[in-house]
Amino acid sequence: MSYSWILGLLLLAQQNEVPFRITNDNMGHSIANVQRELYTVNLLDMPIIDTGRLDQLTNELDKNMYRKPINATINAEGTIVKEIAGSRLNRQAFVEQFYEHYYREGPMQFEVPQLSVYPKVDSELLANIRVRPIGYYVTYFNSNNKYRYTNIKLAAQAINNYVVQPNETFSFNRVVGVRTRGKGYMPAKIIVRGEFSEGIGGGICQISSTLYNAVDRAGLKIVERYSHSRSVPYVPPGRDATVNWGGPDFTFKNNYNQPILIRAQALPGRVYVSITSSDVINYKPRHVPSASDNLPEEIQAGTNVGQPVP
Incomplete structure (x- = not known):
């Protein structure tokens, strides 16, 4: 999946450095590139993660990476069009990787973990x-x-x-x-x-x-x-x-x-x-009067109402 956006958090807008960037490797994986110092606070001369900024980053990533799933449908020809799964950030795995890479030496680069989001309606359900x-x-x-x-x-x-x-x-x-x-x-x-x-x-x-x-x-x-x-x-x-x-x-x-x-x-x-x-449903139909066979007053002569019902 390709991302052309760069996450510049409002909290860090005044910084000259980009706090977080998403790039793509040759395999199409989304790679996080993090400026470690911009997510750091010093406590008693000991660098620790600024959890507030990390939470904001996680929320922003989750919002921007979300891809809505698409339900399976039946087209005009009566053919089932297969569903398409969506995706979103795996928040827990992302935070775990952030902590793991934060305390390593060298640049903070790691693949952004994602979860599949499955549609409510798939092809099998529609067929049934x-x-x-x-x-x-x-x-x-x-x-x-x-x-x-x-x-x-x-x-x-x-x-x-x-x-x-x-x-x-x-x-x-x-x-x-x-x-x-x-x-x-x-x-x-x-x-x-x-x-x-x-x-x-x-x-x-x-x-x-x-x-x-x-x-x-x-x-x-x-x-x-x-x-x-x-x-x-x-x-x-x-x-x-x-x-x-x-x-x-x-x-x-x-x-x-x-x-x-x-x-x-x-x-x-x-x-x-x-x-x-489905063929196993146990339903109780009710009698409902049909619309009149005579064309309603608003229907004008020549309107094509003889087309077969699908």
């Missing part, structure tokens, strides 16, 4: 929990409204491939995050106090509502769910789940003893959410 469908739901929308379609696609991508472990609670707001222009969300129609208005992220309630119905069909435990202040055209009355960052959320708990997998996709004119798990 994509087997048995336990819930699904389909809703329709007008894909000619480009901004709303953009918001729907972004929210669908955010929850797609999400794995909920047994006894874990899923929060739509936490998983999707803040809806901002910086993340690509656009202004589109929303309902505020019973009136239609324009707001960033308008349309994502169709994703939360589709997810709610799929989850309810799968018999999972609904923890938090709120309806809009007026009816919406894409689900039957009372079957919606409104969400807003800092406000209403949709949450559910995986009350089964097996992990469940959420798959979500926004196609032109329709949203599809499915819930799957």
Whole structure:
């Protein structure tokens, strides 16, 4: 792993010498080069390690060396994309090596010890929990409204491939995050106090509502769910789940003893959410009315809703 950064601690910014540097050898190993005297305090003419500076160095290293693991996913073709392990500083081993090399003669140079950080979802888990469908739901929308379609696609991508472990609670707001222009969300129609208005992220309630119905069909435990202040055209009355960052959320708990997998996709004119798990799951489905076969009022003639559901 290559590092181009040099750690210059704020505590030592006034020093002319660099207190700590990371370089790479020919094998790609990260090598610590430490200025011993800058981590030294003299007590009764005896040099000892300045533990405060060492703690600060360790914290800074841990923050800068952290590489987040990447979960395994299922791509649009249905193929499992293998996970990628992350890494972080092995704090205990680093401090031990620091002490060991500090009291040796010569330059302080040693390999920086690291720990692998494994992702929550690996290929084996995905392969096991994509087997048995336990819930699904389909809703329709007008894909000619480009901004709303953009918001729907972004929210669908955010929850797609999400794995909920047994006894874990899923929060739509936490998983999707803040809806901002910086993340690509656009202004589109929303309902505020019973009136239609324009707001960033308008349309994502169709994703939360589709997810709610799929989850309810799968018999999972609904923890938090709120309806809009007026009816919406894409689900039957009372079957919606409104969400807003800092406000209403949709949450559910995986009350089964097996992990469940959420798959979500926004196609032109329709949203599809499915819930799957392993073939040994013992689940209790609930009856949930389907969205009307008749196109909602907002769907315009010519919208491609005949594309096969994945």
